[in-house]
Amino acid sequence: QKEVEQDPGPLSVPEGAIVSLNCTYSNSAFQYFMWYRQYSRKGPELLMYTYSSGNKEDGRFTAQVDKSSKYISLFIRDSQPSDSATYLCAMIADPNTGNQFYFGTGTSLTVIP
């Protein structure tokens, strides 16, 4: 079983829709959770990060962590064509140890104007 599982999609939605992207994981030691956005032919860029369980909101984006279910989500409200990208989740037990993050394989999202 992989450490992190993520549905690769592709996901296609009309502009203005609410998008839900999800990852599940197996390691209960993970405490820091991140979402990266990767545009075509670019490197991933950090979008949001959260610690432990709960929600974090940043503009149209909301990251949600449910540690009891080992499940994290990224919600995008009022989706825009510029949100079209691949979204990768990543997680780690303690980033201060310098150990690696574990990445999902990414979900490809297309927002249709």
Place this chain on the structure above:
Amino acid sequence: DAGVIQSPRHEVTEMGQEVTLRCKPISGHNSLFWYRQTMMRGLELLIYFNNNVPIDDSGMPEDRFSAKMPNASFSTLKIQPSEPRDSAVYFCASSHLANYGYTFGSGTRLTVV
């Protein structure tokens, strides 16, 4: 801040040739990571360094791959001899231990024919 700088952006080489990929991390970052990304397998960690010292190279596919970090501002990933199955996008990323998340470079798209 110029970000993580990778070179070359694209590399096309013949099977059996040596390939060297280069990375300049962000100044002050003391962790450096080499990833390989393919459609089938997503992001795979090849090796990472803390303070120029290799910490975990268990992701390096085989002895044909080697990585060095001679100083805090430069790292190389070498493939010798290259094979068609090495074709992928190779990303370098850096981070500071006290911060969350990586900063990725733009990647090197390697094609071995």
